[in-house]
Amino acid sequence: MTRVLGVDACKAGWVGVLRTNGKVTAFVAPTIDQLVQQAEQPLDVIGIDIPIGLPDTAPRKADLLARAAIGRLSSSVFTTPVRAALQAPTHAEAVLINRELTGQGLSIQAYGLRAKLFEVDEWIDRATTRVVEVHPEVSFAYLAGAPLTVRKSTWSGSEHRRALLAAAGIILTGDLGLAGHAVGVDDVLDAGAAAWSALRVAEGEAISLPDPPETFADGRPAAIWV
Known part of the structure; x- marks a missing residue:
């Protein structure tokens, strides 16, 4: 069973x-x-x-491939921030860290998931x-x-x-x-x-x-x- x-x-x-x-x-x-x-x-x-x-310096392939698989609804897949950005105490600091390491910022929604990300x-x-x-x-x-x-x-x-x-x-x-x-x-x-x-x-x-x-x-x- x-x-x-x-x-x-x-x-x-x-x-x-x-x-x-x-x-x-x-x-x-x-x-x-x-x-x-x-x-x-x-x-x-x-x-x-x-x-x-959680990635270190670049977007995860999983997120990119998921977007391609979903097509029109690809906005439901957020780009997973790097671990160092998620550990930042504020969203503003997280944006700076993520941009420095990956060349991309991160949304407040993605940062808001940090508690559940770290719980898992x-x-x-x-x-x-x-x-x-x-x-x-x-x-x-x-x-x-x-x-x-x-x-x-x-x-x-x-x-x-x-x-x-x-x-x-x-x-x-x-x-x-x-x-x-x-x-x-x-x-x-x-x-x-x-x-x-x-x-x-x-x-x-x-x-x-x-x-x-x-x-x-x-x-x-x-x-x-x-």
Whole structure:
């Protein structure tokens, strides 16, 4: 029995979609540790929508390839800042550091993810399950056989993604265990897409962008799996 967990960041912290033997349930927790504990062990693979492997002096190939795979919705992939920039105490300082090392600045949105980036960066050293980075829009593009053109914030966009996941065995209906939690539809869809990619990894069907993954000074393989 294959058990995989797809994870996405949300306002409440983290949301996870667990797929076990065709059954789908979901969890919400303020920390990644607590989320994984709710899913219980053993898990075969965890797919998470957060960069793993922070670059040193240049943009990651994973981000560039993900943009190419997504096409029109490529703005959903932000360029992962270098580690030194994320460690800066202010956004202004981070921009200077990132520009000095890569020739590019960084958005306030990318800098704002630093807490979650470092939370995962620290947690992954303790994880007992294989953890891979995913990007939901890349997963949806592969599910559809072509880049999607309508955002999931729209009715048609969310319904299209829900149907794609259902056809692949990730059926997101009912409360899923999320009753009483203020979790956005887009976050649940993204966690579902992460679970689909995690399942492909577990079954040996996934590919990585790039192939092989890059490795930076932190020693972690940097690639988006789909």
